[in-house]
Amino acid sequence: MVLNLFRLPAFTFPEGFLWGSATAGHQIEGDNTASQNWHEEQAHPERYEEPSGCACNSWELYPEDVKLLTELGHRAYRFSLEWSRIEPEEGRRDPAALARYQDLLDRLAAAGIHASVTLHHFTHPQWFAARGGFLREENLDYFRRHLEFLVPQIADRVGSWCILNEFNGAPTLEPEAVARKLNQLKAHAAGYGIVKEFSSAPVSSAHALVPRLPLRPDDRLDRARAEFEDWTTNEFFFHAVRTGEIVYPYRDLEMVPELKGSCDYWAINYYHRRLCDARSAGAARKFGLTRMKVLDSDAWDREFCPEDFIHALGRVNDLPVWITENGVCCDDDRFRILYLMQHLEAMREAMRLYRVDLRAYFYWSLLDNYEWSTYLPRFGLVAVDRRTFRRTPKPSAAFYREVIAANGMSGELFARHLPELPRFGLYDYGADWK
Ligand code: IFM
Numbered sequence: 001m002v003l004n005l006f007r008l009p010a011f012t013f014p015e016g017f018l019w020g021s022a023t024a025g026h027q028i029e030g031d032n033t034a035s036q037n038w039h040e041e042q043a044h045p046e047r048y049e050e051p052s053g054c055a056c057n058s059w060e061l062y063p064e065d066v067k068l069l070t071e072l073g074h075r076a077y078r079f080s081l082e083w084s085r086i087e088p089e090e091g092r093r094d095p096a097a098l099a100r101y102q103d104l105l106d107r108l109a110a111a112g113i114h115a116s117v118t119l120h121h122f123t124h125p126q127w128f129a130a131r132g133g134f135l136r137e138e139n140l141d142y143f144r145r146h147l148e149f150l151v152p153q154i155a156d157r158v159g160s161w162c163i164l165n166e167f168n169g170a171p172t173l174e175p176e177a178v179a180r181k182l183n184q185l186k187a188h189a190a191g192y193g194i195v196k197e198f199s200s201a202p203v204s205s206a207h208a209l210v211p212r213l214p215l216r217p218d219d220r221l222d223r224a225r226a227e228f229e230d231w232t233t234n235e236f237f238f239h240a241v242r243t244g245e246i247v248y249p250y251r252d253l254e255m256v257p258e259l260k261g262s263c264d265y266w267a268i269n270y271y272h273r274r275l276c277d278a279r280s281a282g283a284a285r286k287f288g289l290t291r292m293k294v295l296d297s298d299a300w301d302r303e304f305c306p307e308d309f310i311h312a313l314g315r316v317n318d319l320p321v322w323i324t325e326n327g328v329c330c331d332d333d334r335f336r337i338l339y340l341m342q343h344l345e346a347m348r349e350a351m352r353l354y355r356v357d358l359r360a361y362f363y364w365s366l367l368d369n370y371e372w373s374t375y376l377p378r379f380g381l382v383a384v385d386r387r388t389f390r391r392t393p394k395p396s397a398a399f400y401r402e403v404i405a406a407n408g409m410s411g412e413l414f415a416r417h418l419p420e421l422p423r424f425g426l427y428d429y430g431a432d433w434k
Helices: 036-043 058-071 095-110 126-130 137-157 175-198 220-243 306-314 333-354 395-406 411-417
Strands: 018-022 076-080 114-120 160-165 203-208 212-214 266-269 274-276 321-325 358-364 382-384 391-393
Touching: 018 114, 018 321, 018 395, 036 126, 058 095, 058 391, 076 358, 095 114, 095 137, 114 137, 114 175, 126 137, 137 175, 160 175, 175 203, 175 220, 203 220, 203 321, 212 220, 220 274, 306 333, 333 358, 333 395, 333 411, 395 411
Parallel strands: 018 076, 018 358, 076 114, 114 160, 160 203, 203 266, 212 274, 266 321, 321 358
Antiparallel strands: 382 391
16 A cells, blocks of 8 residues: 555556446435435435435436536446336336437447446336335336336446445334345346346446454454444345355345346445444544544544555455446545545555456435435535536646546645645544644
């Protein structure tokens, strides 16, 4: 790991490496009124800091988004299609919504931008939720039917697929959460089979890879807790795809043959790690040196440790790897340049150390968007005015554009975009630190 990134020699990623950014329907489109999330936001406002409302108004402004992607030099765009727009009521499809997504795909193709399509990014129609959603295995038929309708209508324009986003979720034994998770695992396998009927493009599901590590590496209980959390969030998925076995604590083994080999690549969403403390009900206290304060509020007070990204990637070196999300929310955009540089460097190291076959990187996110209950955390390379929806690229977007153009990075490029490493207040040492 290069500690002084300003001295990093020029490094080039493999030829054909795909660079881009990611978004998701509900977080940018706005007025996603037939979705369960919209319904919940209205029914239980007390659970949300604010509702999604018009989001970034990308439902209308998507041609502008494609223009932005072009101007910023992105070669790939990951986005999701809202099932609730395509089938707002059970069995009633909206041709205009489908046409709007097809137009987005056409515009991306015309701009030479690879389209990475996610078929389920957390949200689904309210009617599906009212029937129990993914809690009930028999409801997978609704999902299958939706994909059988949708996939052939778009397959010729899609460059790669994610069936679901981040269903691997929390380290839970709670029966409903486990049922939902394992049903979504089966939905992933079903989706893989359906997409393969119509498309030769690579298929996966985006996995939120949060390394779970013992707070005290030699403490047996911390280690046991970390192992438990890691299996129930990470390894159960990799294991199922590698073997076809669903192995989940306190549950009989279940063989689902279609799961075996149901990823053509590992789609990895990586942001931070989590330390496990067996003597506390919640997550472990964060170490000062890994606790980057990105916002003045406590939002997104995560444990950043790019070095763990290297080893996390080492776990998935048996298939090509696409980083389908990686990014940081911050008000001071210089953090974003630093975060990006550190994580690209970690990717370089993972290729060297573990021979990871890295093929793509999607920064999360193209736009400052709706973070599921609030607009406070801003992940975007591009700021969005909440009133006019005007899009304004940040300095980090210019940095990233140069990375893409060079298909790599160097200390010199980094130094040019971050000429001073000021007293960022990077690490929160606590009040007594002198
Ligand atoms: O905004 C989310 C996204 O929807 C899923 N992955 C993590 C992002 C940042 O929290």
